[in-house]
Amino acid sequence: MAYIGTATSRVDGRAKVTGAAKYAGDADAPGLAYAAIVTSTIAKGRIAAIDTSAALRAEGVLDVLTHENRPRMARRASAYKDDVAPEQGSPFRPLYDDTILFSGQPVALVLAEEWEIARFAAALVRVEYEAEPSVTDLKLQREHTFEVEQPHQPRGDADKAYAAAAVRHEAEYFIPIEHHNPMELFASTVLWDGDGKLTVYDKTQGVQNVRNYLCSVFSMKPDEVRVLSPFMGGGFGSGLRPQFQVTLAVLAARALERSVRLVLTRQQMYALCYRPATIERLALGATQGGTLDSISHEAIAVASQHEDFSRNDTGWSGQLYKSANAKYAHRLARVDLPTPADMRAPGATTGVYGLECAMDELAIALKLDPVELRLRCYSDRDQHEDLPYTSKKLRECYQQGAAAFGWDKRNPEPRSMRDGGELVGWGMATGVWEALQMEAAVRIALTANGHAEVSCAFSDIGTGTYTIVAQVAADQLGLPLDNITVRLGDSTLPQAPVEGGSWTAASVSHAIAKTADEIRKELWQLAKKMPNSPLAASRLEEVALVDGRIIAKNNGGGGVPMTDAMRHGQLDRIEQETTNSFKEDKKHARNTHSAIFAEVKVDEELGVIRVTRVVNAVAAGRILNTKTARSQIMGGVVWGIGMALHEETLVDHTFGRPMNANIAEYHVPVNADVHDIEVIFVDEPDELINPLGIKGVGEIGIVGVAAAIANAVYHATGKRVRDLPITLDKLLP
């Protein structure tokens, strides 16, 4: 394979560095109208009255939509359920009625000839509310929770084993609300085609999900709505579900019968979705020898009043480490906020943070090296179902990560290492994620000039999907990379689920392989019919596509150029579309793993923490593109640094509203916060998971990073901070 596994530069790189790549808010249309939203200032209650008269008197204002005058939309709450909505509950319905479910909820939509006018007139809308008391504080609500079903069953008797354990550690770890904050503002540009049909440029991770949602909400047929997201300026989970700007932009276009663009402000995006604030409660019981007897993991997370969003936070603990006794619980606490959402490695990022800090604390109690403890608890089998893995090279992750980091030079004593005036701390943690694969279809159109167009409805949200699709297709079709054109992010293209969960690479690659196989078959049939064909006596199994030719493998490389075969068959174009299929395998567990080693330097007087080095050693099957995959892991590490030290949405619980709803006071890492990051891909051949051995790398990069940093901060300072983020005030005496 010429391209798979190489450091190929992004095929969409030129479009992105020249500004040519068009995002949802960049689409233009003749007579485009601009929209701006008015948002609720209360967290709970109802709208008593809305006065839009002043806004309507503003020059250039076209209309103001509210729940009282909006065009028709579906009544049934179920019509608003998208493909990835939580099973339990009713989705938020924008501008539907007078009910206020959260602060920042859109209550009016101002439409004008220019964006500035819409924004100005939005400030003229007067809203009166009947407010009710709201609650947004998890710590206040934790006595009023309900348990949700979790995917994993307990084993043994964790409580009894814990009570009898020689060494015990029990603690609570806290992760605050975090917001995705992709750099691109959420935007939708709806093109009114004149006959009621809509073309919607939307910031989304799932064009077909949005299309299905819009069809359901507005009673439209699938061929009446086309949703496009050829480029997406970052999602991280925030664009998995249709967000309210797309509903509102379509409402506006239908009201005006005109093209409309709605771009949210950064502040307004804080009312879309977020990673739920979560308390992780861990209890670990161990033998003196450093093996686990008991694991108890309980998570308590916020949920909205209207939907029960939850992910698997706790199951990782009992899967990763060998322990005869384990139990899990996941509880939700309702608050008056929007529904939380998936955010980079949802569940694992938070749950494994708690687990890996607890393991560090247990190692200290046992006077064991943290890596050694993990090796003593290592399991070659998934502990839930007692199944072997398709592959698991976590041991190699520990070894190679530790070697690259220089872990053997660590003095285990806290506060023992210094660099000038700064305390130095070294910490480590384990990461784990699932290796998922989903049903998806790919169409390949091969033309007689030896060029192929590969299309699929998946989006490239920055992960590099365009590039890996081109690489896999080039290899499977035996063509140069430059001869491959990739089309993604269009709801009219072959079926794909939302882009998330790290499942895109495996799913799309196998759809390409299967479709390319159909192309190979068709080319072989054409080639056989050519006069004096060297393939006349060949069998399909021995035929391959290599360097633009159809060759028989045991025929000394002799063969026929594809273009000749097509011309001889008088075909300008061969087109095939197939859906991938994966063999069902209930006898193996499928996961990616990682080992993270972090160095921090702490200014003792000021409490300032710098993450000076991180090594992330990852075992994730076959790496399709070492350049873009490294970037994925690096990005995950930067997210882990933000989670550990910076990120926190501060809610004013009196008003039920974020206080730092901007990207200056909600701190994300900046360039100066990030120093040396080394990514190691441990060789992990996997012949069982799927034919190409692909596992996916989007999520695994973040999992465990915050724990490694928190553990390093403890090692540097001797102070254990369990509440994230570890801001300097928490280190000061």
Place this chain on the structure above:
Amino acid sequence: MARTRRKRPSGETISTPEKITVTLTVNGVARELAVAPWVTLLDALRDRLGLTGTKKGCDHGQCGACTVLVDGRRINSCMTFAVMQDGAEVTTVEGLAHNGALHPVQQAFIDHDAFQCGACTSGQICSAVALLSEGRAKTVDDIRELMSGNLCRCGAYPNIVAAIRQAMERGQP
């Protein structure tokens, strides 16, 4: 045909600011446009001149996605009004390549995979081009510090620094 707008309520019309004609030289081409004083340079570029390569990430001067060069200096184009830049020379990301050849910074960004989603990239590249001409960055730490006004949520920072180093080294005689 578009539907006629809703009947305006009785009462005086609330007028919006009158438009003023300004001339900007954008990517070497003189462009005249009539804009209200409340239109930022960013929105003038994007909505009036169709130059959507410059991105809006916050509209508050907090993220740097809208960085352009005005008379050779890097600025956040969301933090200035178009009317304040009458007569100025503006270079956006669309104006960096010449005759199809990428600017060395653009090429270095591709070589080092210094972006993922691309939403901050135009601002990063314009900022880096100005950083090079400012001549203040001598070390990797200088680059990190002087590029910290440009956020990248994908976390490409180490690659951005590597790309800028490549452009710096190749730019030297």
